[in-house]
Amino acid sequence: MAQFGELTLGGISVGMIYAAIALSLVLIWRATRILNYAQGGMAMFTTYVALLVINHTGSYWAGFAVALAAGLLLGGVIERLVIRPAESKPPLNAIIITIGLLVFLEGLAGIIYGGQFRSFPAAFSINGLHIGSAALGISANDVFVAVAVLAAALLLGAGFRYTSAGLQLRAAAFSPPVARLLGVRVGRMLTLGWALAGLIGALAGVLVSPSTFLYPNSMDSIFVLGFTAAVIGGLDSPAGAVAGGLILGVALSYVGGYLGSDLVPLFGLAALAVVLMVRPSGLFSPAATRQV
Amino acid sequence: MSEPAALAVEEVMAGYGGVLALQSVSVTARPATITAVLGANGAGKTTLLRTISGVVRPRRGRVLVGGQDVTGRSAEDMARTGVAHVPEGQGVIAELTVQENLRLGAIWRRGRGTRASALAEAYQRFPILAGARNRAAGTLSGGERQMLVIARALMARPRVLLLDEPSLGLAPKIVSQVMELTAGLRETGLTVLLVEQNARSALSIADQGIVLNLGQVVAAADAAALASDVGLRKHYLGF
Numbered sequence: 292m293a294q295f296g297e298l299t300l301g302g303i304s305v306g307m308i309y310a311a312i313a314l315s316l317v318l319i320w321r322a323t324r325i326l327n328y329a330q331g332g333m334a335m336f337t338t339y340v341a342l343l344v345i346n347h348t349g350s351y352w353a354g355f356a357v358a359l360a361a362g363l364l365l366g367g368v369i370e371r372l373v374i375r376p377a378e379s380k381p382p383l384n385a386i387i388i389t390i391g392l393l394v395f396l397e398g399l400a401g402i403i404y405g406g407q408f409r410s411f412p413a414a415f416s417i418n419g420l421h422i423g424s425a426a427l428g429i430s431a432n433d434v435f436v437a438v439a440v441l442a443a444a445l446l447l448g449a450g451f452r453y454t455s456a457g458l459q460l461r462a463a464a465f466s467p468p469v470a471r472l473l474g475v476r477v478g479r480m481l482t483l484g485w486a487l488a489g490l491i492g493a494l495a496g497v498l499v500s501p502s503t504f505l506y507p508n509s510m511d512s513i514f515v516l517g518f519t520a521a522v523i524g525g526l527d528s529p530a531g532a533v534a535g536g537l538i539l540g541v542a543l544s545y546v547g548g549y550l551g552s553d554l555v556p557l558f559g560l561a562a563l564a565v566v567l568m569v570r571p572s573g574l575f576s577p578a579a580t581r582q583v
Numbered sequence: 584m585s586e587p588a589a590l591a592v593e594e595v596m597a598g599y600g601g602v603l604a605l606q607s608v609s610v611t612a613r614p615a616t617i618t619a620v621l622g623a624n625g626a627g628k629t630t631l632l633r634t635i636s637g638v639v640r641p642r643r644g645r646v647l648v649g650g651q652d653v654t655g656r657s658a659e660d661m662a663r664t665g666v667a668h669v670p671e672g673q674g675v676i677a678e679l680t681v682q683e684n685l686r687l688g689a690i691w692r693r694g695r696g697t698r699a700s701a702l703a704e705a706y707q708r709f710p711i712l713a714g715a716r717n718r719a720a721g722t723l724s725g726g727e728r729q730m731l732v733i734a735r736a737l738m739a740r741p742r743v744l745l746l747d748e749p750s751l752g753l754a755p756k757i758v759s760q761v762m763e764l765t766a767g768l769r770e771t772g773l774t775v776l777l778v779e780q781n782a783r784s785a786l787s788i789a790d791q792g793i794v795l796n797l798g799q800v801v802a803a804a805d806a807a808a809l810a811s812d813v814g815l816r817k818h819y820l821g822f
Contacts, residue, residue: 455690462676462687469674472636474662474691474739 297428298548299541304433306540307440311495312517313524313532314444315488320526321464322484323374324382328389331514332396333369333489334496337361338505339404341497342411351412358493366489370482378481400507408509411500436498443494444533447487451529460484512556516543519563525573534575587650589614589774590635590743595644597634598798604630606798607644610776612743612791617765617775619785619806621820622795628778629671631795632745635776636668637661648743663691667741669732671748671778677721681712684720684731688738698738705734726757733764744768747778762788782820786810794819 312330319327337358345354373392377385415431451457462470463480471477495517496510503509520539524531539562546558566573592610596603604627612618620628633639635646637658645654653664661668667688676684685705689698706713709730715723720731729749736744746765750758758781766788768775779785786792792809794802802815809815816822 455686458679458683458686459690461679461683465678466674466676468638469670469676470687471658472638472662472668472670472674473687473735474659475687476659 293425294548297426298544300427300429301433302541302544303537304429304437304540305544306520306537307437307533308495308499308513308536309517309520309539310533310536311440311443311491311498312514313521313536314440314447314529315492315495316518316521317524317526317529317532318447318484318488318491320521321529322460322481322488323370323378323385325374325385325389326518326526327488328386328514329369329392329396330488330492330517331510332393332400333362333365334492334513335505335507335510336396336400337365337489337493338411338496338500338509339400341493342409342505345412351414355414355497358497359490362489362491362493362496363486364489366492367482367486369489370485374485375478375481397507404507406507408504408506411497411505413501417501432501439494439498441533443491444529447491448529456483515563516559519559519566521573522563522571523566523574525575528573528575531573531575535573586614588612588647589616589649590776591645591647591650592631592635593645593647595631595634595641595646597630597639597641597644599630599639604798605634605641608795608798608800609644610793610800610803612774612776614742614774615769615772616790617769617777617788619782619789619792619809620776620778620795621782621785621792621809622801623819623821624780625797626795627798628795629747630798632668632670632747632776632778635661635743636666636745638668662739665739665742666745667736667739667743668745669736669747669749671751675720675723675728675731675735677719679720680717681720681723681731682716685712685716685735685738688735689740692739701738701740705738708737709734725753726760729753729757729761730764733761737768742774744773744775745778746775748780749777750779750781750784758784782816783810783822 315330316327319325340361341354341358344357345351373388374385377388413432415435417430417432419430420427451461459475460480460483462475463477467477499513516539520535521532523538524535543555543559547555588611590612592608594607594609595605596607597605608631620631622628630639634641637656640655645652648664648666685702689701692698711727712731712734723731749761762784765775765777777785777789786806786809789806792806793800794815796819802809
């Protein structure tokens with residue numbers, strides 16, 4: 292029973308990272324109907340920037356803040372420079388561009404920072420928390436990870452719902468021609484959507500790297516699991532992305548704990564295949580497709 | 584000429600790719616009037632509205648609003664210039680609530696108070712929308728959707744309103760409500776360009792009309808004169 296509790300809490304903490312990646316994918320999918328395969332690469336790159344700042348200034352939080360800002364900037368710049376020209380073309384063009392971008396970012400990181408594994412500091416202690424003498428199976432840093440992602444998701448949700456920019460973002464995503472006729476600067480909204488996705492991806496990168504080390508491909512497997520979480524939740528649903536991340540994190544934690552950690556990647560991919568076969572629109576988005 | 588026309592389209596040529604949808608079209612509308620734009624499918628009516636609202640860029644000719652040359656402005660800028668375009672098929676954003684749709688209509692206007700009073704005014708004029716403000720716009724009936732898109736267009740307090748087939752797919756009773764509403768807009772000083780398949784009901788509320796055929800104006804006159812021209816009615820208007 293103690294093991295069950297430990298595995299659940301650990302799964303929630305890891306699941307929040309998948310949720311963050313899923314959330315960034317959902318943001319871009321909603322804004323531009325593009326699956327951004329470079330999302331992991333972007334997160335890897337901004338995490339290197341964070342490491343640089345942390346080593347320079349000695350302050351974890353300076354690196355954390357710079358990573359988020361860099362993610363925001365990188366997302367916006369990428370949309371403007373390389374995605375915008377493909378926007379009026381078939382969707383496959385943009386998808387291939389994002390794959391190219393991933394290769395480019397990983398290559399560039401290798402050239403600048405080298406291919407060796409670097410350790411990345413955690414914000415808080417990674418020693419397990421205890422209640423009395425009972426181990427909880429999670430650390431203070433795990434709690435921080437969960438709280439940070441949850442806070443980001445709630446802020447985004449509230450921003451989408453209650454602010455003018457959020458309303459314009461949604462209008463631009465749902466119906467660009469109508470939004471344009473109403474005076475919404477649709478192009479700017481797409482840039483903003485990518486920028487926000489870059490920010491959330493950067494958050495995921497900084498949060499996951501203490502447990503994975505940092506190297507040019509370090510985000511690849513996290514990206515696949517984040518993508519799986521987004522598919523579980525439905526690519527159109529930010530709340531679904533968070534739920535999908537949690538479900539996947541907890542499920543994989545049980546698989547690792549009870550069946551053996553070797554099986555975790557296998558089950559992750561199996562989950563992706565099963566969801567795509569059974570319910571490709573995701574568990575949380577309305578089953579009907581949008582009618583225009 | 585004392586005051587400039589609210590809207591003037593001068594010898595506009597426009598199209599899509601190799602297809603020329605408008606050859607050389609001119610229309611002038613005085614302030615606070617309704618101009619019916621009539622003609623068969625494919626005559627260029629919708630393209631005319633799209634050219635005025637900046638969705639389609641004219642290849643030749645000029646568009647003037649209140650005497651000011653606004654040719655070639657983007658749709659986003661035309662909304663700010665005071666041209667509201669209600670596209671065919673209504674264009675509610677189904678996933679957003681009624682209130683969110685309405686708020687979008689005034690999204691670029693400055694001042695929280697301005698936007699709030701525009702919203703209050705819309706609910707006063709369309710009580711049926713006030714009762715449905717938190718419902719998804721996709722759940723409204725056809726007639727309610729038409730009310731919503733007109734109310735949303737008015738949120739911007741436009742000078743020129745472009746209405747594309749507002750009666751499309753509506754029950755006859757609702758059609759006459761929409762026509763009555765459109766006729767009432769003239770009293771608020773609005774200049775309306777009304778594209779309609781239903782020529783008879785459009786001419787019944789319009790001050791003047793133009794008839795398009797294959798991208799050219801084949802007739803332009805007072806609404807009463809158009810409605811009584813038997814040959815024109817038979818050839819182009821179908822009533």
